[in-house]
Amino acid sequence: MKVMIIGATSAIAHEVSRCFAADNAALFLVARNAEKLAAAADDLKVLGASQVETYCADLADLSTHGALIEAGKTALGGIDAVLIAHGVLGDQQAAQQSVEATLELFHVNAVSYISLLTLLANHFEAQKQGSLAVIGSVAGDRGRGSNYIYGAAKGAVALFTGGVRNRLAKVGVAVVTVKPGFVDTPMTAGMKKNLLFAKPAQVGKRIYAAMLKGEDIVYTPPFWMLIMFIIRNIPERIFKKLKL
Amino acid sequence: MSRSYQSWGNYPKAKHQRVIPIHWRDALPDLQALEGSLLPYGYGRSYGDSCLNENGTLLDITPLNRYIAFDAETGVIRCEGGVLFADLLNYIVPRGWFLPTTPGTKFVSVGGAIANDVHGKNHHVAGTFGRHVTCFELLRSDGTRLMCSPTENADLFSATIGGLGLTGIILWAEFKLRRIQGPYIAQEKIRFGGIDEFFDISEASDKDYEYTVAWVDCVSSGDKLGRGIFIRGNNAWHHKLPGKSATPKTLLTAPFDLPSFALNLHTVRAFNEVYYHALLTKVQRKIVPYDPFFYPLDMINEWNKFYGNAGFLQYQFVVPYASDRGAIKEILRQISTSGVVSFLAVLKVFGDVKSPGMLSFPRPGVTLALDFPYRGAPTLRLLDRLDQIVRECGGAIYPAKDARMSPQMFEASFPNWRAFSPHVDPKFSSSFWRRVMQQPASGK
Numbered sequence: 018m019k020v021m022i023i024g025a026t027s028a029i030a031h032e033v034s035r036c037f038a039a040d041n042a043a044l045f046l047v048a049r050n051a052e053k054l055a056a057a058a059d060d061l062k063v064l065g066a067s068q069v070e071t072y073c074a075d076l077a078d079l080s081t082h083g084a085l086i087e088a089g090k091t092a093l094g095g096i097d098a099v100l101i102a103h104g105v106l107g108d109q110q111a112a113q114q115s116v117e118a119t120l121e122l123f124h125v126n127a128v129s130y131i132s133l134l135t136l137l138a139n140h141f142e143a144q145k146q147g148s149l150a151v152i153g154s155v156a157g158d159r160g161r162g163s164n165y166i167y168g169a170a171k172g173a174v175a176l177f178t179g180g181v182r183n184r185l186a187k188v189g190v191a192v193v194t195v196k197p198g199f200v201d202t203p204m205t206a207g208m209k210k211n212l213l214f215a216k217p218a219q220v221g222k223r224i225y226a227a228m229l230k231g232e233d234i235v236y237t238p239p240f241w242m243l244i245m246f247i248i249r250n251i252p253e254r255i256f257k258k259l260k261l
Numbered sequence: 262m263s264r265s266y267q268s269w270g271n272y273p274k275a276k277h278q279r280v281i282p283i284h285w286r287d288a289l290p291d292l293q294a295l296e297g298s299l300l301p302y303g304y305g306r307s308y309g310d311s312c313l314n315e316n317g318t319l320l321d322i323t324p325l326n327r328y329i330a331f332d333a334e335t336g337v338i339r340c341e342g343g344v345l346f347a348d349l350l351n352y353i354v355p356r357g358w359f360l361p362t363t364p365g366t367k368f369v370s371v372g373g374a375i376a377n378d379v380h381g382k383n384h385h386v387a388g389t390f391g392r393h394v395t396c397f398e399l400l401r402s403d404g405t406r407l408m409c410s411p412t413e414n415a416d417l418f419s420a421t422i423g424g425l426g427l428t429g430i431i432l433w434a435e436f437k438l439r440r441i442q443g444p445y446i447a448q449e450k451i452r453f454g455g456i457d458e459f460f461d462i463s464e465a466s467d468k469d470y471e472y473t474v475a476w477v478d479c480v481s482s483g484d485k486l487g488r489g490i491f492i493r494g495n496n497a498w499h500h501k502l503p504g505k506s507a508t509p510k511t512l513l514t515a516p517f518d519l520p521s522f523a524l525n526l527h528t529v530r531a532f533n534e535v536y537y538h539a540l541l542t543k544v545q546r547k548i549v550p551y552d553p554f555f556y557p558l559d560m561i562n563e564w565n566k567f568y569g570n571a572g573f574l575q576y577q578f579v580v581p582y583a584s585d586r587g588a589i590k591e592i593l594r595q596i597s598t599s600g601v602v603s604f605l606a607v608l609k610v611f612g613d614v615k616s617p618g619m620l621s622f623p624r625p626g627v628t629l630a631l632d633f634p635y636r637g638a639p640t641l642r643l644l645d646r647l648d649q650i651v652r653e654c655g656g657a658i659y660p661a662k663d664a665r666m667s668p669q670m671f672e673a674s675f676p677n678w679r680a681f682s683p684h685v686d687p688k689f690s691s692s693f694w695r696r697v698m699q700q701p702a703s704g705k
């Protein structure tokens with residue numbers, strides 16, 4: 018299997034890579050920090066990946082996207098599966114005071130996904146097989162005062178991905194929207210941990226399984242499906258008064 | 262899952278100012294800028310206060326869990342300090358390798374195993390874990406990163422092995438694995454009626470058995486005093502390697518803190534009676550998977566919660582071989598007449614392979630590990646009495662299991678501490694270290 022991981026230094030993405038490495042897959046890792054990339058690559062080689070290539074790119078720079086996808090295709094001799102995982106939680110309090118900061122957060126979390134998805138959808142449509150997964154978030158299911166810039170971006174990604182899934186289903190390509198709940202990773206390092214926090218390994222294994230099976234929308238850990246069902250169904254007139 | 266950042270014994274309980282996870286070797290936080298004292302924290306499998314830093318900062322090393330290199334020919338592996346033994350086993354056992362030595366739980370980190378220079382059932386042939394470490398990289402609070410090995414920064418190398426996390430963060434380490442023919446152990450259990458018999462079996466087993474350990478019944482007195490079961494084994498070669506799916510599962514989880522009356526003299530006595538007599542014949546031979554052989558306690562998740570909210574103390578000491586029989590007998594007698602109950606009692610003879618760390622605990626002699634539910638003053642008084650006996654014999658207490666030994670007892674156990682202390686990182690400290698060095702209690 019030939020797998021491209023975009024945002025490969027994310028703690029969650031790395032756990033997905035580990036599952037593929039154990040299957041002796043060939044991996045193409047994209048991230049912006051060369052030292053972190055090298056550490057991730059070494060780990061995957063030891064774990065059994067048949068080939069590991071790394072590629073440095075700032076994913077907020079949309080002009081890098083075409084080249085990085087081509088580089089991946091060339092390095093691995095094709096691509097069977099892709100995971101898009103990079104992201105920034107951002108500081109809602111600070112960002113809401115600034116149009117620029119708000120759009121920047123939206124840019125890296127949503128616009129860069131839309132750009133990558135557009136290019137990759139065409140690749141997979143032509144190939145007529147494969148698996149394309151993106152990491153959204155439960156935060157994208159409903160707008161909340163404490164986190165709506167990030168949430169809106171994740172929501173946009175989910176909607177866009179749904180459209181791509183609908184389009185590519187016709188040619189037998191799987192498109193997976195992953196919606197993790199809280200995960201204990203560098204992104205949440207500053208948050209106080211409670212029982213709702215999952216380990217990245219648990220979430221990573223679930224994403225790997227979903228990519229192989231070609232699932233559609235995956236809440237992980239699964240109890241988030243129920244939580245979000247309830248949250249989505251609270252009437253807005255009540256919801257808007259809640260401190261969330 | 263949330264983590265509680267306490268120690269395995271849940272005694273003492275500590276409050277930390279903050280916990281900082283360390284995720285990358287090459288994107289490290291500025292330690293100098295942090296206020297107060299710092300201490301690395303692995304999986305918190307130390308029992309007492311050596312992994313705690315009351316009012317200070319803990320540096321959670323567990324996200325640092327990547328492999329760096331593995332040589333399948335020589336079995337030399339290099340990995341980050343937070344790699345969990347359980348994960349490592351899942352990786353190496355199917356490839357025909359095993360840990361050079363392992364403690365009685367696989368839920369420890371590589372860094373933690375080095376910092377306590379842990380020992381296992383094969384100490385008499387393999388020595389401590391630190392013996393198999395070829396090099397590691399140490400991060401000091403001023404940001405310097407030092408390569409340490411027996412030839413490079415040799416002093417810091419031997420200060421860090423068994424150095425209780427006080428010399429800096431072990432970012433990664435390299436060590437030698439041991440070849441195995443398969444994941445099974447040919448195990449023998451032998452019933453013994455008393456301490457003298459234990460020593461006879463132990464002596465007879467050391468040559469031909471790689472792994473030896475014994476369980477002792479600490480509640481019975483009189484002519485049953487010191488009875489127990491000797492367990493010995495060798496790697497069995499005639500079984501196949503497991504496939505990927507052979508990952509063992511834990512059987513049970515202790516769901517909450519049980520009321521502390523669950524473990525009392527009567528339940529323990531009943532258990533011991535049953536366990537001792539469950540061995541129907543004097544000797545029982547069996548081929549068993551490595552998991553239940555090395556990690557019987559890991560079968561029950563969070564078994565430490567059986568001790569309730571008050572927590573428990575583990576007491577592990579070593580006494581030199583010459584004085585052993587008298588001392589061990591005296592200690593068992595003291596315990597059985599004290600009315601304080603030890604649920605677990607593990608006895609093992611250490612070999613004379615030299616430990617590499619300045620503060621390593623293992624040394625030639627016999628070691629006994631006991632668990633005591635914490636019942637306040639009576640428990641502490643009993644342990645002080647036991648200290649006295651251990652000290653008179655020239656023995657030592659294991660810091661990884663300790664929450665209460667006196668500064669005098671520490672100095673007597675580790676006369677080398679004077680050579681060690683200059684290597685302590687100026688910003689690093691622990692609850693344990695402040696206690697035995699009689700430094701002010703605050704982590705600031």
Ligand SMILES: Cc1cc2nc3c(=O)[nH]c(=O)nc-3n(C[C@H](O)[C@H](O)[C@H](O)COP(=O)(O)OP(=O)(O)OC[C@H]3O[C@@H](n4cnc5c(N)ncnc54)[C@H](O)[C@@H]3O)c2cc1C
Pocket residue numbers: 269300301302303304305306307308311312322342343363364365366368369370371372373374375376377378379380381424425426427429430431432558661
């Ligand atoms: C059921 C059970 C059985 C056990 N059996 C044995 C046994 O047979 N033999 C034995 O020797 N021990 C035994 N132990 C004790 C255990 O092996 C040690 O306490 C071990 O050090 C725990 O590792 P940890 O990763 O949980 O470290 P922690 O307990 O979290 O920390 C231990 C020490 O290591 C330091 N440390 C952790 N990571 C690093 C790092 N990366 N760099 C520098 N310092 C670091 C900490 O500061 C602390 O001082 C047992 C414990 C349990 C719970």
Ligand SMILES: NC(=O)c1ccc[n+]([C@@H]2O[C@H](COP(=O)([O-])OP(=O)(O)OC[C@H]3O[C@@H](n4cnc5c(N)ncnc54)[C@H](OP(=O)(O)O)[C@@H]3O)[C@@H](O)[C@H]2O)c1
Pocket residue numbers: 024025026027028029030048049050053074075076077078102103104105106125152153154155196197198199200201202203204205
């Ligand atoms: N953790 C959670 O609770 C949670 C919950 C739901 C969804 N998610 C989503 O899960 C995904 C993975 O996050 P994580 O939790 O694994 O956190 P993480 O380890 O912090 O990963 C985020 C990754 O995104 C990378 N990144 C950010 N901006 C980038 C850019 N412009 N160019 C290239 N790379 C960039 C980061 O690179 P650097 O390391 O170089 O900064 C980092 O590797 C994200 O999409 C996140 O939104 C996380």
